[in-house]
Amino acid sequence: MVAAVAAFYLGMRRENERWRVLFFTGRQLLGEDLVDPEELADHLAQAWQALQGDREETKALLRRLERTLDALEEGILLLDREGKPLYMNRQAALWWGELRWRRLGAHHVELFPYHTLNSALSASRREGTVKEVIQPLREGPLLESRFIPLAEGGLLVVQQDIRERRAVERMRREFVANASHELRTPLMAIQGYAEELLDQAEEKERRPLERILWNTQHMARIIEDMLLLARVESFEQPFHLSPLDLARLVEEEKPFYEDLFRNLTLETQLEEAFCLGDPVQLGHVLRNLLSNAAHYTPEGGRVWVRTGIRQDEEGKRWARLEVEDTGLGVPAEDREKIFERFYRVDRGRSRQAGGTGLGLAIVKHIVGRHDGRVWVEGRAGEPGSLFVVEIPFQKGPHGG
Amino acid sequence: MAKILVLEDDGDIRHIVTGALEKAGFQVLAADNLREAQALFTKEAPDLAVVDLLLPDGHGFDFARLVRRFSDQVGIVILTAISEEADLVAALEIGADDYIVKPFRTRELVARVRAVLRRLAPDTSPDLTPRPGLRLDATRHVLQLDGAEIHLTAMQFGLLAALAERPGVTFSRRELLERVWGPDFYGDERTVDVHIRHIRAKLEALGREDLIETVRGSGYRLGV
Numbered sequence: 001m002v003a004a005v006a007a008f009y010l011g012m013r014r015e016n017e018r019w020r021v022l023f024f025t026g027r028q029l030l031g032e033d034l035v036d037p038e039e040l041a042d043h044l045a046q047a048w049q050a051l052q053g054d055r056e057e058t059k060a061l062l063r064r065l066e067r068t069l070d071a072l073e074e075g076i077l078l079l080d081r082e083g084k085p086l087y088m089n090r091q092a093a094l095w096w097g098e099l100r101w102r103r104l105g106a107h108h109v110e111l112f113p114y115h116t117l118n119s120a121l122s123a124s125r126r127e128g129t130v131k132e133v134i135q136p137l138r139e140g141p142l143l144e145s146r147f148i149p150l151a152e153g154g155l156l157v158v159q160q161d162i163r164e165r166r167a168v169e170r171m172r173r174e175f176v177a178n179a180s181h182e183l184r185t186p187l188m189a190i191q192g193y194a195e196e197l198l199d200q201a202e203e204k205e206r207r208p209l210e211r212i213l214w215n216t217q218h219m220a221r222i223i224e225d226m227l228l229l230a231r232v233e234s235f236e237q238p239f240h241l242s243p244l245d246l247a248r249l250v251e252e253e254k255p256f257y258e259d260l261f262r263n264l265t266l267e268t269q270l271e272e273a274f275c276l277g278d279p280v281q282l283g284h285v286l287r288n289l290l291s292n293a294a295h296y297t298p299e300g301g302r303v304w305v306r307t308g309i310r311q312d313e314e315g316k317r318w319a320r321l322e323v324e325d326t327g328l329g330v331p332a333e334d335r336e337k338i339f340e341r342f343y344r345v346d347r348g349r350s351r352q353a354g355g356t357g358l359g360l361a362i363v364k365h366i367v368g369r370h371d372g373r374v375w376v377e378g379r380a381g382e383p384g385s386l387f388v389v390e391i392p393f394q395k396g397p398h399g400g
Numbered sequence: 401m402a403k404i405l406v407l408e409d410d411g412d413i414r415h416i417v418t419g420a421l422e423k424a425g426f427q428v429l430a431a432d433n434l435r436e437a438q439a440l441f442t443k444e445a446p447d448l449a450v451v452d453l454l455l456p457d458g459h460g461f462d463f464a465r466l467v468r469r470f471s472d473q474v475g476i477v478i479l480t481a482i483s484e485e486a487d488l489v490a491a492l493e494i495g496a497d498d499y500i501v502k503p504f505r506t507r508e509l510v511a512r513v514r515a516v517l518r519r520l521a522p523d524t525s526p527d528l529t530p531r532p533g534l535r536l537d538a539t540r541h542v543l544q545l546d547g548a549e550i551h552l553t554a555m556q557f558g559l560l561a562a563l564a565e566r567p568g569v570t571f572s573r574r575e576l577l578e579r580v581w582g583p584d585f586y587g588d589e590r591t592v593d594v595h596i597r598h599i600r601a602k603l604e605a606l607g608r609e610d611l612i613e614t615v616r617g618s619g620y621r622l623g624v
Contacts, residue, residue, distance in 0.1 A: 177482075181454075184481040185410055188503035192416030195506050220503050224483060231484070252616045255573055255589060280485075 074160050075143070081153035083121060092159065095141050120147040124155060133162070133235075142166065169234050176230035180223045187223075191216040218354060225358035229341065232281065232365045239369055243394055244277040246307040246321050253283050260294035264301050271308040274396035275319035281366045288359040289323040289387050295355060297327035297384075309393055317393035318372075326384040335376050339364040367391065402517050405446040406430045407437040407463060408479060409455050413502075417450060417479070420506035421513065434458040438466065448475030448517055450509070451496075453482070461494050468495040472541065475516040475554065477509075485594060492598040497553045498591075507584075515581040519554035530564040530622060534611075548606050555580060556599050559592070563612065563622040572619040596620060 066089075069076055075092030077085055088096065123130045130147045141161040148156040194212040201209055231237045247270035258266070293303045306322040330338055330345060337343045341361040367374045372391035379386055404421055408414040409432045421428045429444055431437035434457045441449070441463075449467060453460035464476050478491045478499040491499045497516045500509055528536040535544040541557040543550040552560065558580040563571060571579075573589040581591075600609040613623045 181481040184502045185413065188481075189410070189412035189416065191503045192413065192420075192506060196416065196419060216503060227483065248616055252614075255619070 074158050077157040077159070078150075079155040079157060083155070086154070092157075095143065095159070095161070120145075121155065123147075124149040166235065170236060173230045173234045173236065176226055180227050183223055184220070187216050187219055218356075221354070222356045222358070225356040225362060228284065229358055229362050229365065232284075232362060232369065239278040239281055241276045241278055241370075243274055243396055244279055244282065245396060246273040246275065246277075246282070246319050246391075247271060249277075249279060249282055249286060250305055250307060250321075252279075253286050256283075257287055257290045257294075260291055261303065263299040264294060264297055264303055267302065267304045269304065269306045271306075272396065273307040273309055273319035273321070274394050275370065275372075275391040276394045277370055277391060278366075281369070285363050285366050285389060286321070288363050289321075289389070292355070292359055292387070293323050293325040293327065293385075297325045301326040301384075310390065318390035319393050320391075321389040322386060324379065324384065324386040326379075326382070329378055329383050329385045330376050332378065338376065339374070363389070401425065401427050402447040403427045403429065403444060404513065405437060405440055405444070405449040407432075407434070407449060407455070407460065408452040409433060410452070413452070413479075416506060417509065420510055421450075424510045424514075426513070432456075434463055437463055441467065441470075446474065447520070448477065448513060450477050450479060450513065452479045453491075461491070464491075464494050464496055472551070472553075473520055475513070475520050477512055477516060479504075485590075485597075488594050489598050489601070492553070492556075492595065493601075495553060497555050499594075511582060511584050514584075516554055518582065519558045519580070525561075528561060528564045530567040531624065534564075536561055536564055545603075545606060545608060545611070550602050550606070552599065552602070555595055556602075559595055560599060560612075560622075563620060567622040568624040570615040570618050570621040576619065592620075 070090035072089060072091060074089075075095050076087075076089040077092050077096075078087040080086055120130045120132060124147045128149060131144065132147070133142060133144050135142050142163045143159040144162045145160075146158045148158065150156055191213060194209050194216070198206065198209040198213070250268060250270055290303070290305070297303060302325070304322070304324040306320075306324070308320055309317055310320045311317050334343075334345050338345065339360045342357040344355075344357060364374055367389055370391045372389060374387070374389045377386045377388065378384075404426045406414060406417050406421070406428060408417060408430070411432070414430055414432060418428050418430050429440050429446060431440050434455050437449075437451075440446070449463070451460040451463055455463075460478060460480075464478070467474050467476055472495075476496040476498075478496045479502060480487065480491065480499055481502045483501045488499050488501075497519070498512050500512055522539070525538045527538055530536075533546045536542075536557070537544060538557075538561070541552050541554060543552055543557075543560060559576060562576055562579045573592040576592050577589060596612060600612060603609045603611050611623055613621050615621055
């Protein structure tokens with residue numbers, strides 16, 4: 001059809017004499033009374049011109065798009081529903097080497113570690129975008145890959161070489177580890193000598209020495225939290241994810257937080273809430289939130305811990321942990337900032353309370369590594385705050 | 401009077417640790433490097449060694465291994481500035497009886513040293529047979545399970561013996577600390593978890609890590 005129209009068009013343009021001939025043919029073909037052939041010719045000519053223009057535009061657009069994709073530092077691949085590559089940008093072609101030319105359309109096993117692709121395909125079918133780190137060649141690029149399902153059934157894969165980022169992370173983590181080691185040793189000396197003096201101290205000398213001891217311990221807690229934060233930020237530190245019930249976690253951690261609530265009322269409302277979680281890391285989340293609540297709630301106040309499942313507006317289900325208190329509350333303008341390291345709403349008070357200024361940053365990072373989210377709300381019309389952690393819901397071992 | 405060897409290269413900490421232990425009534429020998437410690441160890445035959453990890457001429461683990469080659473009856477308490485659980489379990493793995501993380505209170509160190517020495521003292525208590533196929537040999541700190549033997553350190557044996565006294569009964573972490581480390585012990589209850597994790601790692605070799613059960617919200621018990 002296109003060829004016929006093209007021939008018609010070229011005929012019109014190149015040989016003026018033929019116009020008549022062609023019109024005549026058209027008239028013959030269409031029957032004189034049905035359509036005015038001149039009109040038809042006009043329409044066709046216009047349509048073709050428009051089409052030709054569109055094609056040029058489309059081509060130019062495609063070229064621009066391809067140049068843009070080739071300029072990216074990320075590798076981009078399109079895979080069909082079986083996992084066969086349909087397209088790669090320049091960077092992906094570089095990483096995947098000759099595979100592009102030799103094996104374009106080759107079976108996916110040759111391009112991606114089979115289990116990676118397989119699990120990515122089925123996982124992305126289930127829950128949308130999946131993120132995985134793969135290293136196709138030993139010593140080769142370390143590719144953080146996002147597998148994004150396409151409506152027509154294939155996958156868009158976006159890859160990033162994270163070797164450099166990992167190296168920086170490793171350096172930072174080693175630095176924090178070394179720094180904390182170097183800090184702990186002199187701290188130990190200060191504390192030890194203060195204790196020695198305290199043993200022989202007269203009554204009026206006791207308070208300053210006790211404060212020295214309190215402060216060395218406070219500093220030890222800060223060091224501990226710095227280390228923990230460096231650890232949870234580092235992707236070298238693997239998280240051990242397994243199906244885990246938040247309700248059970250709250251019960252299991254009890255011995256480690258119940259002491260905080262000697263002068264407060266702690267109420268638990270626990271409903272099964274399974275997610276994929278690392279029990280040790282989520283234990284940090286729980287203890288940090290609870291110690292926060294305990295420290296900022298005046299004596300006689302109440303703290304509630306709740307767990308359960310919640311479905312959001314998009315129908316996605318979340319395992320949810322709530323910690324609510326009748327404490328001071330967080331002013332609306334500070335609610336995002338309190339998750340930053342060393343951010344204090346009230347510097348003096350929080351130091352008095354013994355906080356390290358890192359607890360909520362630790363919480364945020366751990367929750368983030370579970371693909372979850374954390375935020376704080378006020379309590380409607382009453383003082384206090386409500387901290388909410390949500391982690392993607394996962395079926396429990398009993399299908400619950 | 402028990403004899404204690406302190407291996408620590410930092411002069412201040414050596415002074416503090418030595419002073420605290422002497423005040424607690426121990427006879428203390430001090431070394432600031434591995435070689436000196438090894439010489440003292442062979443010459444003086446101490447009952448327990450307090451060992452720092454990063455030393456000018458090696459690692460504290462090297463010394464601990466050396467001590468273990470000679471005897472299971474010498475206590476080892478690791479001093480460390482590293483608090484990662486994996487490192488703590490590694491310290492127990494090479495045969496240390498206990499560890500303490502800097503900065504620590506000196507009385508906590510003394511309490512831990514006393515607890516280890518108490519556990520190491522010749523145990524004349526009868527062997528425990530909490531159930532058929534399971535026997536705890538108190539003189540050798542050995543767990544016999546369906547014909548296989550697992551050697552335990554003093555603290556591990558203490559923990560297991562405490563649980564085995566009443567199989568199926570749940571002990572809280574605090575109760576276990578009190579029974580094994582003694583009533584004057586105070587410190588992190590996670591100590592118990594670290595030691596239990598290590599015992600389980602040993603049991604895992606026999607596929608029997610379920611011998612010690614975790615009871616949600618309360619503590620541990622011996623499975624029946």
